[in-house]
Amino acid sequence: MRDENCIFCKIANGEIPSKAIYEDEDFKVILDLGPATKGHALILPKAHAANLFELPEETAAKAMVLAKKLGKQMTENLKADGLNLVQNNGEAAGQTVHHFHLHLIPRYENDGQHILWNPGEVSQEELEEIKNTIIG
Ligand code: 5GP
Ligand code: ZN
Numbered sequence: 001m002r003d004e005n006c007i008f009c010k011i012a013n014g015e016i017p018s019k020a021i022y023e024d025e026d027f028k029v030i031l032d033l034g035p036a037t038k039g040h041a042l043i044l045p046k047a048h049a050a051n052l053f054e055l056p057e058e059t060a061a062k063a064m065v066l067a068k069k070l071g072k073q074m075t076e077n078l079k080a081d082g083l084n085l086v087q088n089n090g091e092a093a094g095q096t097v098h099h100f101h102l103h104l105i106p107r108y109e110n111d112g113q114h115i116l117w118n119p120g121e122v123s124q125e126e127l128e129e130i131k132n133t134i135i136g
Contacts, residue, residue, distance in 0.1 A: 003048040008099035012044040022070055026062060029070060029104075036105050036113050039078045043067060043102040050098045051089040063102050071104055080106035084115045 002009045010016040012028045021041055022029040032040040043063050049055040055063075071083045086103040088095040105115065122130075 003099070006048055006097075006099050008042075008044050008097055008101060009048050012046045012099075021074075022066070026059060027066060029066070032103070036103075036115070037080075037108060037111050039074050039080065039104075039106040041070070041074065041104040043070070043104065045100055049100045051095065051100055052087060053089065055100050067102055067104060074104060074106050078106050081109050082107035086115060 002013065007016065011018045011030060014028075018028070018030040020028050020030050025046075027043060027045055029041055029043050032042055043066055045055065045059050045063065047056075047059070049059070052060065067085055071085070074080065075083050084103070084105040084107055086105060087101070088103075105113075107113070107115075
């Protein structure tokens with residue numbers, strides 16, 4: 001349930017202080033210490049799971065319901081113009097803390113952030129091959 005060396009286990013279970021905006025028996029939701037924007041928050045399950053693939057389905061479902069509820073509350077109360085949900089799995093995807101977390105990033109007009117990618121190009125043949133690889 002808990003990983004002794006995991007900082008988010010310690011934060012989610014109250015051993016390390018944090019600014020929590022929500023808590024229940026399964027989750028703690030904290031403000032990020034290196035925020036992309038004002039109000040950037042992290043949904044942390046209290047039970048350790050390294051990433052989305054290790055997360056129990058029930059917890060994954062609850063995390064999305066929580067993101068909807070808190071995302072709306074944050075967007076309204078902070079007068080944000082939009083909201084990004086970001087969730088990184090693996091170092092190649094930018095994950096730096098290996099305890100599942102769902103980023104809630106309020107967005108403001110001209111906030112200077114770029115949570116975007118450069119669109120590539122792909123042929124119909126390549127799409128067909130990729131589709132078949134994924135579905136196996
Ligand atoms: P990742 O890159 O793994 O998706 O995101 C990790 C996030 O955790 C980063 O946005 C980083 O600022 C945040 N973070 C790392 N350590 C701490 C901490 O000790 N407290 C808080 N509140 N946020 C942290
Ligand atoms: Zn952990």
